[in-house]
Each structure stands twice: as C-alpha cells, then as structure tokens.
Amino acid sequence: MTGEDDPMTTTPQAGPATTPGPTGPDITELAARVDEAARRVAELDEPARRAAEELRQAVEAVHRAGLVTIVRRMRADDRARELLFALVDEPEVRMLLMLHGIIRPDPATETARVLAGLRPWLREQGADAELVAVEDGVARVRLDGGGPACSGAAAVLRDTVERAIVDAVPAVHRVEYAPTRPAATFIPLTAIRAGRPDAPSAAEGWVRTMPVDQVPQGEVTPMRLTAGEKEVEVIVVRLADRITAYVNACAHQGLPLDAALVDAEDGTLTCPWHGLCYDARSGECLSLPGAALRPLPVRVAGGEVWIRATAAEGEAG
Numbered sequence: 460m461t462g463e464d465d466p467m468t469t470t471p472q473a474g475p476a477t478t479p480g481p482t483g484p485d486i487t488e489l490a491a492r493v494d495e496a497a498r499r500v501a502e503l504d505e506p507a508r509r510a511a512e513e514l515r516q517a518v519e520a521v522h523r524a525g526l527v528t529i530v531r532r533m534r535a536d537d538r539a540r541e542l543l544f545a546l547v548d549e550p551e552v553r554m555l556l557m558l559h560g561i562i563r564p565d566p567a568t569e570t571a572r573v574l575a576g577l578r579p580w581l582r583e584q585g586a587d588a589e590l591v592a593v594e595d596g597v598a599r600v601r602l603d604g605g606g607p608a609c610s611g612a613a614a615v616l617r618d619t620v621e622r623a624i625v626d627a628v629p630a631v632h633r634v635e636y637a638p639t640r641p642a643a644t645f646i647p648l649t650a651i652r653a654g655r656p657d658a659p660s661a662a663e664g665w666v667r668t669m670p671v672d673q674v675p676q677g678e679v680t681p682m683r684l685t686a687g688e689k690e691v692e693v694i695v696v697r698l699a700d701r702i703t704a705y706v707n708a709c710a711h712q713g714l715p716l717d718a719a720l721v722d723a724e725d726g727t728l729t730c731p732w733h734g735l736c737y738d739a740r741s742g743e744c745l746s747l748p749g750a751a752l753r754p755l756p757v758r759v760a761g762g763e764v765w766i767r768a769t770a771a772e773g774e775a776g
C-alpha cells in the first residue's frame with residue numbers, strides 16, 4: 460500500500476514509543492494480534508489464503524479511503540489541523556496512518572524519537588545527545604558529556620547511539636558526531652602565541668591563513684597551504700585562548716583529520732578513522748605513548764593567523 464497521493468510529514472517530536480490506549484489493549488498487544496493473525500493466514504492452503512488476503516485488502520482499502528478523507532478535511536481547517544498533528548503523535552494513530560501510507564516517516568523525526576528514547580539511559584551515563592541534521596542517509600548527532608571523547612566510555616556511548624539509530628531508522632545508514640559545544644570564551648589576543656611584533660616573512664615559509672577571529676572554536680579547520688613550491692595539508696584547532704596547527708595526518712596511518720572530533724571540555728582531538736586520541740593543544744597522542752601529531756609554528760600578526768608551512772618538512776620552527 461502506498462501513500463503517494465496524500466502523504467503527510469510530521470515535525471520532529473520526542474515521545475514514548477508506546478502508551479496504553481485509553482479504552483483497550485495497548486499498541487504492542489494490537490500489533491502482536493495482527494502478527495499472530497497474519498501467521499495463521501500464512502498457514503492456510505492456497506485458495507483460503509488468497510481469499511483471506513483479498514478480504515484484508517478490501518477492508519484496508521475501505522479504511523484507507525475513510526482515513527484519507529478525515530486527514531484531508533482536517534488539514535484544510537486551521538483548528539482541526541492542530542488537532543490532527545496532536546493526534547499523529549499518539550502511537551496508535553501514528554501507526555494506523557503509517558500502515559495506510561498516509562504519513563511517511565521522515566528520517567529526522569524518527570531519529571529524534573530514537574534519541575528521545577535513549578535519553579534516560581544517556582543521562583544515567585552523564586551524557587546527552589541531540590540531533591543536528593539528517594542528510595543523505597547520515598545522521599549528525601551532538602553527544603555531550605560521558606567522558607573524554609577518546610575514552611572507552613565515550614566510545615561505548617557513540618556505538619550504542621549509532622546502533623540504535625541505524626537499527627531503527629532505515630533511511631539512516633551512518634551516524635557522524637558533531638563537535639561538542641564549546642563554552643563561550645573571550646580570547647585576549649595577547650594570550651595567543653603572538654610571537655614577534657613584526658610581520659612574519661613569507662621567505663621564511665610563513666603563510667597568512669585567516670583572520671584570528673574567524674578561526675572557529677572547538678573545531679578542526681582543515682586547509683591547504685602553499686609555501687613556495689610546497690603544498691602542505693594542515694589542520695588548525697582553536698581551544699579557548701590557544702590556536703595550534705598540525706600537519707593533517709594522523710600518527711597512526713597518516714589519514715586526514717578533517718573530520719576529527721574535538722572535545723572542547725577535555726581539550727582532546729580524536730581521529731575519525733580508528734579513534735586515536737590526541738591532546739589538542741600539544742598534539743601528543745594520549746592513546747599511543749610516543750606518538751604525536753606534527754605541530755607547525757603559529758603566530759598572530761595584524762589580526763591574522765600565520766603558519767610556518769615549511770616546518771612540515773622537518774624543521775623545528
């Protein structure tokens with residue numbers, strides 16, 4: 460059965476998966492009864508099974524026609540529309556309209572519902588999660604709390620959230636995590652590695668990158684710098700009063716860190732490929748003693764961030 464002729468969409472709204480019906484069995488019991496009847500029909504011999512199937516389709520067609528009329532009329536009336544949207548949040552009504560293809564589950568709504576269902580458990584772990592967006596089958600989720608991003612506990616949280624979403628929302632096949640929300644911080648420019656007052660010299664390999672006040676807080680900013688004939692892939696990370704730059708290559712397999720997860724609270728940066736965790740301020744690897752990101756010298760001059768790209772060749776800066 461399809462709902463192509465009159466689909467509805469609903470706004471994201473968290474709510475319980477099931478609630479007892481006001482006058483009868485709850486939705487789980489009703490669904491179990493349907494399943495049991497379908498199982499018994501499937502065991503009938505062919506003519507009986509076909510007759511039962513024809514009866515089911517005929518009854519459903521009558522119900523659907525009535526429901527479509529109800530929904531159309533309610534949508535056309537301002538006051539009734541409000542009631543209609545409230546009704547759609549009732550699990551029984553929602554299931555009925557979905558069964559008849561009258562509303563289509565939209566991935567953002569379904570993902571938000573999954574997160575709402577997980578929230579009590581997340582809070583027990585000292586964490587919370589919110590949906591940022593769902594695009595092209597990828598749910599972008601912000602996960603706050605639950606320990607340093609590189610800790611085992613945080614990895615369990617991320618795994619659990621991803622599995623719950625991917626299992627419950629067919630349109631989502633992957634979950635990405637947005638950076639945690641950094642606390643708003645005033646940055647005194649003098650606190651940033653200001654270095655010498657004179658403008659850095661391009662001849663010494665310094666490259667002007669971007670205005671200091673445009674470097675986003677608590678995120679990785681990837682960029683490609685050209686110094687002379689050299690091109691260097693770089694990431695810039697700003698945490699509160701400090702800006703650092705590294706060669707854009709993880710110490711593990713040299714893979715790029717554009718999508719690395721920065722935890723502004725813990726000051727860590729986690730590689731998206733296999734989870735190596737770094738101190739975002741020093742580049743030191745916290746998961747693998749002795750490993751580190753390759754830092755590049757940074758200066759702020761004239762309100763701009765300069766990076767000495769040639770230091771990527773092995774110069775200490």
Ligand code: FES
Nearest residue numbers: 709711712730733
């Ligand atoms: S490439 Fe970064 S952890 Fe493997």
